[in-house]
Structures are given as structure tokens and as C-alpha cells.
Amino acid sequence: MTKMRIKIDELGTDILKAKGFELSVGRVVEEWEETPGPNPMPDISTLREWDHKLLKKYKPFYLPFCDLCCLCTMGKCDLSKGKRGACGLDMAAQQSRIVLLSCAIGAATHTGHARHLIEELIEKFGRDHPINVGDGSVYLEAPHARLVTGIKPKTLGDLEDIVEYCEKEIVHLLSCCHTGQEGNNIDFESKVFHAGMIDHVAMEACDIAQISTYNFPKADPEAPLVEIGIGTIDTHKPVILVIGHNVPPAVEIYEYMKRNGLENDVELCGICCTAIDITRHTQKAKIVGPLSHQLRFVRSGVADVIVVDEQCIRTDILNEAMKVNAVLISTHYKNFQGLPDRTNDPTDEIVNDLVSGKAPGACILNSEKAGEVAVRVAVAIAPKRRKMGIIPEDSQIIEAAKKCTQCHSCQRVCPNNLPIPEAMKAAAKGDLKPLADLYERCIGCVRCESEGVCPNNLHPHTLMVGASRIKIREEKFKIRAGRGPIQDVEIRRVGGPIVLGEIPGIVALVGCANWPDWKANALIAEEFAKRNFIVVATGCAAMAMAMYRNEEGLTVYEAFPGAFDAGGVLNVGSCVSNPHISGAAIKIASIFAKRKLNSNYEEIADYVHNRVGAVGISWGAMSQKASSIASGFWRLGIPVIVGPHGSKYRRALLGRKDRDEDWYVIDARTGERVYVGPTPEHLFFPVETVEEAMVMIPKLCMRPSDTTKGRAIKLNHYIDLHKKFYGTLPDDIHLFVRTVADIPVTMKDEILEFLKEKGWKESKNPSPDPTLLPRLIRVKKEG
Amino acid sequence: MAAEPWQKYEIPGPTKAVVITKPEVVSALVTRAKNPILVAGFKTAEIDFGNGKKPIDYVIRIAKAANIPVVATAHTVSEFLKRDFKPTAWMSAMDIGNRLTDPTWSVTGKNPPHDLALIIGISHYYMSWLIMSGLKSFAYKHLKTVSIDQYYYPHCNWSFPNLSLKDWEKNLTAIAENLEKGRKK
Ligand code: SF4
Ligand code: SF4
Numbered sequence: 005m006t007k008m009r010i011k012i013d014e015l016g017t018d019i020l021k022a023k024g025f026e027l028s029v030g031r032v033v034e035e036w037e038e039t040p041g042p043n044p045m046p047d048i049s050t051l052r053e054w055d056h057k058l059l060k061k062y063k064p065f066y067l068p069f070c071d072l073c074c075l076c077t078m079g080k081c082d083l084s085k086g087k088r089g090a091c092g093l094d095m096a097a098q099q100s101r102i103v104l105l106s107c108a109i110g111a112a113t114h115t116g117h118a119r120h121l122i123e124e125l126i127e128k129f130g131r132d133h134p135i136n137v138g139d140g141s142v143y144l145e146a147p148h149a150r151l152v153t154g155i156k157p158k159t160l161g162d163l164e165d166i167v168e169y170c171e172k173e174i175v176h177l178l179s180c181c182h183t184g185q186e187g188n189n190i191d192f193e194s195k196v197f198h199a200g201m202i203d204h205v206a207m208e209a210c211d212i213a214q215i216s217t218y219n220f221p222k223a224d225p226e227a228p229l230v231e232i233g234i235g236t237i238d239t240h241k242p243v244i245l246v247i248g249h250n251v252p253p254a255v256e257i258y259e260y261m262k263r264n265g266l267e268n269d270v271e272l273c274g275i276c277c278t279a280i281d282i283t284r285h286t287q288k289a290k291i292v293g294p295l296s297h298q299l300r301f302v303r304s305g306v307a308d309v310i311v312v313d314e315q316c317i318r319t320d321i322l323n324e325a326m327k328v329n330a331v332l333i334s335t336h337y338k339n340f341q342g343l344p345d346r347t348n349d350p351t352d353e354i355v356n357d358l359v360s361g362k363a364p365g366a367c368i369l370n371s372e373k374a375g376e377v378a379v380r381v382a383v384a385i386a387p388k389r390r391k392m393g394i395i396p397e398d399s400q401i402i403e404a405a406k407k408c409t410q411c412h413s414c415q416r417v418c419p420n421n422l423p424i425p426e427a428m429k430a431a432a433k434g435d436l437k438p439l440a441d442l443y444e445r446c447i448g449c450v451r452c453e454s455e456g457v458c459p460n461n462l463h464p465h466t467l468m469v470g471a472s473r474i475k476i477r478e479e480k481f482k483i484r485a486g487r488g489p490i491q492d493v494e495i496r497r498v499g500g501p502i503v504l505g506e507i508p509g510i511v512a513l514v515g516c517a518n519w520p521d522w523k524a525n526a527l528i529a530e531e532f533a534k535r536n537f538i539v540v541a542t543g544c545a546a547m548a549m550a551m552y553r554n555e556e557g558l559t560v561y562e563a564f565p566g567a568f569d570a571g572g573v574l575n576v577g578s579c580v581s582n583p584h585i586s587g588a589a590i591k592i593a594s595i596f597a598k599r600k601l602n603s604n605y606e607e608i609a610d611y612v613h614n615r616v617g618a619v620g621i622s623w624g625a626m627s628q629k630a631s632s633i634a635s636g637f638w639r640l641g642i643p644v645i646v647g648p649h650g651s652k653y654r655r656a657l658l659g660r661k662d663r664d665e666d667w668y669v670i671d672a673r674t675g676e677r678v679y680v681g682p683t684p685e686h687l688f689f690p691v692e693t694v695e696e697a698m699v700m701i702p703k704l705c706m707r708p709s710d711t712t713k714g715r716a717i718k719l720n721h722y723i724d725l726h727k728k729f730y731g732t733l734p735d736d737i738h739l740f741v742r743t744v745a746d747i748p749v750t751m752k753d754e755i756l757e758f759l760k761e762k763g764w765k766e767s768k769n770p771s772p773d774p775t776l777l778p779r780l781i782r783v784k785k786e787g
Numbered sequence: 788m789a790a791e792p793w794q795k796y797e798i799p800g801p802t803k804a805v806v807i808t809k810p811e812v813v814s815a816l817v818t819r820a821k822n823p824i825l826v827a828g829f830k831t832a833e834i835d836f837g838n839g840k841k842p843i844d845y846v847i848r849i850a851k852a853a854n855i856p857v858v859a860t861a862h863t864v865s866e867f868l869k870r871d872f873k874p875t876a877w878m879s880a881m882d883i884g885n886r887l888t889d890p891t892w893s894v895t896g897k898n899p900p901h902d903l904a905l906i907i908g909i910s911h912y913y914m915s916w917l918i919m920s921g922l923k924s925f926a927y928k929h930l931k932t933v934s935i936d937q938y939y940y941p942h943c944n945w946s947f948p949n950l951s952l953k954d955w956e957k958n959l960t961a962i963a964e965n966l967e968k969g970r971k972k
């Protein structure tokens with residue numbers, strides 16, 4: 005398509021007079037040195053063959069929530085035990101459709117966010133504002149956009165073209181979920197992969213836009229340490245709490261404070277990704293914590309003004325704000341909260357109404373105005389509110405606990421099945437410790453406090469937070485501000501060691517806060533940083549990692565460097581920063597291996613899948629966005645582990661290591677088919693315990709391209725962790741040892757004996773040039 | 788007898804597990820099965836009956852008495868080994884669920900498929916519940932499932948109702964004793 009953009013400051017014709025007139029026709033195609041590959045702007049069908057290749061190895065295991073489908077009015081239909089619905093659909097197709105629906109919602113959410121943010125930033129900074137994500141350290145600024153769309157963005161305006169492509173694809177994907185469309189589960193799964201790929205393109209555009217315009221770290225390994233934890237918030241100041249994912253209102257709050265000399269007089273803090281992103285803009289802001297901290301912090305009454313934007317916000321936030329006399333400002337049309345739209349009202353009038361208590365909140369769809377109102381209202385009401393909270397004192401907790409009749413109703417509605425009644429029994433006798441101990445396993449959902457749950461009208465979550473008061477006050481930690489992308493020079497430095505296996509892997513901790521135990525994030529990060537893996541993180545997982553100290557009293561961000569190198573621990577940023585992680589894998593293929601990037605998805609994914617030892621862990625995955633983020637990794641052939649709640653995504657993608665025929669690649673040098681073992685064994689894998697996750701991580705980092713030295717290093721970690729947690733040698737070592745040189749030296753005798761028992765034989769071709777794509781077979785050069 | 792899922796909102800659909808009111812039903816099912824299997828999760832090693840015994844001790848007794856192959860999920864194998872019992876295999880809960888849907892697979896490699904799976908102690912109620920749901924829809928042609936966990940699991944063919952720890956231990960003891968008696972005969 006050709007580009008055409010007409011920009012006219014003033015246009016005057018016989019029929020029309022216009023000012024600031026701008027017309028874009030067609031897509032802007034910026035020439036770059038690479039010619040396009042085979043798949044520019046792929047549609048749903050383009051990469052189907054690649055998806056089916058992956059899905060043949062990693063077959064879905066469906067885990068239906070219930071036997072029924074209730075999507076259309078022919079239903080409900082019972083699909084269990086081989087039955088079909090009134091439309092002909094079977095259970096496998098229905099489950100995969102639900103996965104697609106989830107991923108389409110996730111991708112739409114990020115794409116909608118990207119569209120909204122980019123439009124706002126274009127209005128403020130101009131369409132021609134240049135892209136800058138690395139201050140010269142990042143030449144390859146948009147690996148996903150270049151790979152998928154063939155666009156090399158140079159300005160904010162170019163990002164709109166990328167988002168437009170994503171929007172079109174999502175409409176088609178969503179339409180596939182309608183009754184009477186797709187009927188084959190594997191084709192649904194291919195569409196799931198498509199949604200994931202699109203999602204990463206959209207998230208990348210979104211983060212590029214905010215890094216380029218706001219004062220965010222630009223691929224900075226030395227990004228500053230910022231404060232995190234409820235205990236860091238200075239409750240003596242007026243406090244503004246921002247919640248959500250869209251950072252402009254928070255930036256405007258801070259900029260207003262700065263302009264008016266209030267930077268040190270007002271506390272700006274946040275929850276979820278807006279918190280991560282505002283601390284990328286200013287290190288004066290603080291992070292309260294991940295999503296699980298939302299309600300408990302609001303109920304503490306510390307925040308005078310709560311400003312919400314989009315995604316992952318408590319949908320009862322207005323009620324909760326009103327309970328503690330805090331003012332709510334909604335800044336996004338995705339989340340009006342029933343509040344009147346005051347965007348066009350005079351600022352003074354809105355401030356007066358909110359300060360006087362005439363209105364509990366307001367919707368202000370203009371970031372600058374919302375910023376000013378938030379600060380002025382916080383300053384005015386803070387002295388009056390005196391931080392009215394609803395967290396009980398010890399004596400009140402004990403009296404309340406005495407009323408518990410041990411009916412177990414609260415435990416039976418708790419997503420984590422927490423033993424609240426037991427803790428209540430102890431509390432009634434004056435021992436609050438069991439109640440306080442539940443705190444780190446509680447996701448703060450307050451289902452236990454829902455209407456009608458407790459026959460005695462007790463509020464278990466509130467009592468638990470009360471019992472944890474001291475612990476919560478001590479929540480004071482450091483997190484490295486989100487650094488953004490990985491530098492090209494870092495990729496050049498580690499590309500070789502990763503592909504050869506000498507850096508054992510990239511471990512990406514991402515996703516939400518629906519974990520059975522939040523400490524697991526920090527434990528995993530620490531274990532693998534110590535083992536010289538590269539640990540990268542985003543979003544709520546990056547926050548949770550910070551909220552735990554090692555024996556020396558340091559958080560992982562203080563104990564390990566922030567560089568993309570062996571033993572580094574990196575906070576890459578918020579949810580929309582995830583593509584910098586998948587993008588690093590793409591960059592290894594492009595920068596290090598010099599594979600063509602432009603519109604060449606299949607070949608790059610084939611490279612990443614067979615060579616880049618990376619694994620994602622989403623210990624508390626909850627949202628639809630988490631599922632689409634994961635599916636973007638799947639299409640690149642990167643495995644993702646989820647914590648137990650991840651089983652509720654309703655299907656796993658599992659390899660069968662016991663089936664040799666599934667684990668062949670083509671040696672691109674000769675065209676010969678070569679058995680390479682289950683490397684990696686699974687693509688989407690819910691685990692039962694953190695110990696299981698720890699053992700699976702090094703295992704899922706093995707790749708067919710590992711050199712003997714690299715394989716020995718990876719095996720060493722796998723076997724060592726297996727012995728530590730499983731108390732014995734793994735039973736599948738023979739599948740991963742190709743030659744004697746693969747065996748870790750310190751374990752040689754033991755493993756040789758094991759291999760002998762298994763009747764193991766050395767591979768004839770232990771180091772093929774692995775590919776799943778016959779078109780990449782080169783003509784035999786020698787021999 | 789009607790029973791409710793332990794986690795109240797996990798509503799299964801029209802078909803629900805038959806509630807096991809007498810533990811003898813379990814021993815009878817095991818004795819009758821051609822190729823039974825026992826799947827044990829990490830909760831079997833976490834829960835204490837308050838008398839020094841844990842569910843895993845009964846799993847071992849049941850497995851030995853009926854000579855059933857045991858698959859330990861997650862890192863439960865370490866707990867079996869501490870008790871001098873080597874499970875037939877260890878693999879993730881997802882893997883064993885997935886393989887049980889395969890009519891050509893058996894953990895020993897012999898006599899596939901498994902026609903009866905006893906399931907106990909997978910660490911999270913909902914995770915166990917979902918795997919059982921997967922088996923209900925994708926292994927129904929060859930496999931019957933029995934939950935001998937503390938709670939009611941409606942997606943199985945048979946399940947204990949929600950039990951107190953005391954009653955759960957009583958039931959597990961009865962199953963073990965029945966099978967042990969049967970072996971002596
Ligand atoms: S979409 Fe199909 S299976 Fe679902 S309710 Fe409608 S007819 Fe039944
Ligand atoms: S708030 Fe905590 S204790 Fe209450 S139901 Fe949610 S997770 Fe369970």
C-alpha cells in the first residue's frame with residue numbers, strides 16, 4: 005500500500021475553509037534496509053500451518069469449568085461425555101472457544117489501551133514526535149511491529165498504523181466466537197495464538213509511546229530504585245492513590261504538584277500497573293503493591309483521593325471509597341462508575357463539590373484537569389478526613405472472633421480455601437497470629453465478606469488485615485523502576501551464550517496477583533538469579549518479587565544487578581512492557597543470528613522455539629490479559645508455567661515425552677530428521693506447587709540447539725533442583741542426554757549408571773541445525 | 788444422598804458423582820477393576836490427622852494391599868521416599884490427567900487403558916476438580932474416577948462427601964483394612 009499524508013495549516017477553497025487540517029490516506033510504509041519477508045500483516049489464516057505444527061507437539065488437555073455451554077439461547081447445552089450442543093459444537097471446541105474469547109478480550113484490552121494512550125499522546129506531543137526507547141542504545145526499537153506488520157515506526161503517528169492492524173484482527177477473532185463459526189478445536193487454538201501475537205504488537209506500541217514521551221527510563225539497566233509497600237506511604241501528608249493501567253492522569257497529577265511546589269507535600273502512590281508506570285516517570289511516587297493490596301489499602305483510609313483509569317480496578321471502588329470518605333475520580337470512559345461526566349465543568353466548581361462532600365466523586369475525561377482536581381481536593385480534604393479507616397483494633401478482633409460459629413462458609417467461598425475458621429478459633433482465645441498468617445496467602449478479594457456468606461455477619465478479611473497491622477506497617481521495600489526494552493548491545497553480549505545454552509535460560513515472571521502465596525515470586529527470582537539465569541519481570545509479579553527480603557535483608561532488586569545478563573534481575577515495566585521480554589527473544593534471532601526480521605514471523609518463531617531457552621512464569625495469572633500475553637509467548641514457541649489458579653484457564657498445552665515420534669526436528673544442514681528429545685516438554689503448564697515450578701523451569705529451558713556445554717549446565721540445574729525438592733534423580737534424564745559430553749561432570753558416575761539402566765544410546769547427530777520448517781533446509785554443501 | 792461441592796461456587800452441571808457412603812464401595816471397585824491406578828498429590832503429605840498419621844500413610848497401605856500402581860504428583864515423591872515407598876511414577880497432576888485420557892497408555896506400560904483411577908490430595912480443590920472434569924469428558928469411554936479426598940468432587944464417578952478429618956481418616960482406614968483382608972484371603 006502506498007502512503008499519503010497531507011498536512012495543511014490552513015486550507016481555503018470555494019466550498020471549504022479549514023484550519024490545522026490533516027489527512028492520512030493509506031498506511032505509512034517506512035522503507036527500511038530489510039526487504040519484506042513472506043508474511044506481512046498476517047491474517048488469521050496466514051500462520052495456521054505453523055500453529056498446527058506446534059499444536060501437534062503440544063496437544064490441548066481441556067479442563068472444563070462445567071459441563072454446560074450457555075452462550076446462545078438454544079442452550080444451555082450439556083457437552084459432557086461426548087455430547088454435542090444444539091449448534092453441533094463439542095466440548096473440546098467449546099473449551100478452546102472460551103480460551104479464544106479470553107485471549108481476544110485480553111488483546112482488545114491492550115489494543116484499546118494503546119489506541120487511547122497514543123491518541124492522547126499525539127494530541128499532547130504531536131503526530132511527528134519521534135520514537136525513542138533507548139537514547140541510542142536501542143536500534144531495533146519495535147521488534148514485534150517490524151516482525152508482524154513490517155512497519156518500522158519512527159513517530160507516534162506511525163504507531164497508530166500498527167494499532168489499526170491489531171484492531172482489524174481482533175474484530176475477526178472475536179467474531180469467530182459467535183455461534184456457528186469455527187467448529188474445530190485445533191483451529192480455535194490457532195486463533196488463540198493469533199490473538200496472542202496481536203496482543204504483543206499492541207502492547208509494544210503502547211509502551212513505546214509512553215517511553216518516548218514521558219520521562220521513563222530508556223532501556224536503562226541502572227534504572228533507579230523506588231519505594232514499594234504500604235509502610236512506605238507517609239500518612240501525615242495528603243495522599244492520592246492511582247489505580248489501573250493508563251498512566252497519563254497520574255503523570256498530570258505529578259506535574260501539577262511539581263508546578264505548584266507540592267512535590268514534597270502530597271504523597272502520590274499507586275496500585276497495579278499505573279503504579280509501575282508512574283514510578284518510571286518520577287521516583288517521588290511510590291508503589292503500594294500489587295492488585296491484592298487494592299481493597300485493604302483503600303479500607304485503611306490512608307488515601308484521601310482515589311483516581312482510577314482502566315483495567316483491574318475493583319468494580320465496587322466507589323462504594324469502598326465512600327465507606328472511608330475518600331473522593332473517587334474516574335478518568336476513563338471504560339470505567340464511569342456511575343459518576344457524572346464533569347469533564348467540561350469549570351475546575352473550581354468540581355473541586356468545591358468534591359471538597360464539600362456534595363458529590364462522592366466525579367468523572368473527568370481530561371488528564372490535566374483530573375490531575376489538578378485530584379491534588380487540590382486531596383490538599384483540602386486531608387486535614388478534615390483524619391485518615392478515617394475501617395481496620396479494627398486487637399480488642400475488636402477478639403470480640404468479633406468470639407461470635408464465629410465455625411460454619412466454614414467463609415472458607416468455602418474463598419478462592420484459596422483459606423482456613424479462616426481455625427484462625428477465628430485462635431483469635432477468640434486472644435491468639436491473633438494464625439489470622440495474621442493468612443495475610444500472605446490472601447488475594448484480597450473479600451468474597452468471604454459478601455452479603456449472606458457469614459451467618460454472624462463477620463468480616464474475615466477485615467479482621468485479618470487488622471491482625472496483620474504491624475506486618476503491614478513494616479511493608480517497606482525497594483523495587484527497580486521499569487527499565488523498558490533490552491539494549492541491542494546487551495542482546496549481542498548474551499545472544500551467543502543463550503543460544504548455546506551457557507546462560508541456562510531467561511526466566512520471565514509476569515502476570516497478576518491471584519497466587520496461592522505471593523512469596524513464591526521472590527523465591528523463584530532469587531533461586532534462578534543465583535543460578536545465573538537472566539530473571540526478567542513485569543507488572544504485579546515484578547512488585548511481588550520486591551516484597552520479600554533475603555537473609556541479608558535485601559530485596560532481589562537490591563541483591564542483583566539490573567542488566568540483561570547472567571544473574572541479572574530486571575523489572576522491565578508494566579503489563580504493556582511484556583513485549584520487551586518476548587522482543588528480546590526476537591532480537592536474539594535478528595541481531596545475534598541475523599535472521600531476517602521484516603514480516604518473517606514463522607522463521608523467527610522457529611528460531612526462538614528451537615534455540616532461545618526462555619520460559620514464562622505467571623504464578624498468579626488471573627485476567628484475560630494474562631491469557632493473551634501467554635498466548636503471544638506460545639506462538640513464538642516459548643513455554644509458560646502458571647500457578648495452580650492458571651488451571652482455570654481451562655486447558656493446558658502438554659507434550660508427551662513418552663512419545664518419541666513427537667520430538668523430531670529437521671536438520672537444516674542436511675534435511676535429515678533428528679530426534680532431539682522433549683525440548684521444551686510443554687507449552688502451557690499449570691503446576692500444583694512452587695517446588696514443581698522450580699524444577700520445571702530449568703527443564704523447560706532446554707532447547708535442541710544447546711551445545712554439550714550448555715546442555716550440561718541446564719541439566720545440572722534441573723537435576724540439582726529435582727534432587728533438592730523431589731528427593732531423587734529425575735526419571736527422564738535419558739531423554740535429555742544426547743552424548744556423554746552432555747552429562748554434568750560432577751554427576752557423571754551416578755548418571756552413567758542411570759543411563760545404563762535405561763538402555764540409553766548416544767545420539768548420532770547430537771547437534772543438528774534444528775528447524776520445523778522444511779523450506780529452511782539448505783542444499784547439502786559438503787559430502 | 789445429595790452432596791455439595793466443598794468450594795461452594797464450583798457448580799459442575801447435570802451429572803454429579805455418586806456419593807460414597809460406605810468405604811467398602813471403594814474396596815469393591817478396586818477389587819473389580821482390571822487396571823486401577825492411584826493418583827496422590829502433595830496435600831496427602833501436608834495434612835496431619837493429629838495422631839502422627841497423614842493421608843500419605845494410608846495411600847501407601849492401600850497401594851500395597853491392593854497392589855495398585857501409584858503416581859505421585861508435584862514433589863510428593865520425596866515424601867513417599869521418606870517412607871520407604873517408591874511410587875510407580877511421579878509426574879505433574881496435569882500430565883497424569885492428560886495421560887489418563889489416552890486409552891493406549893498405562894503407567895506400567897502393561898494392559899492399557901486404566902479403567903479406574905483413585906484420586907487423592909491434589910493440592911488445590913479447584914485444580915483437582917478441573918482435572919476430574921477433563922477426565923469426565925475426555926476419558927469417559929474407558930475410565931471411571933473415584934475421589935477418596937476429604938471433599939466432595941462432583942466431576943468424578945464416585946466421591947466421598949465433604950468429611951471431617953476424623954471421618955476421612957476413618958474411611959481411609961476402612962478401605963485399607965478391607966483391601967488388606969481381601970489380600971489375606
Ligand atoms: S453456542 Fe452451541 S453449545 Fe453453546 S448454548 Fe448455543 S447451541 Fe448450545
Ligand atoms: S479476601 Fe482473602 S480470605 Fe477472603 S475470600 Fe478472598 S482470598 Fe479468601
Ligand code: SF4
Pocket residue numbers: 407408409410411412413414415424425428457458459460461462464
Ligand atoms: S462464615 Fe463467619 S461464622 Fe462461619 S466460619 Fe466464617 S467467620 Fe465463622
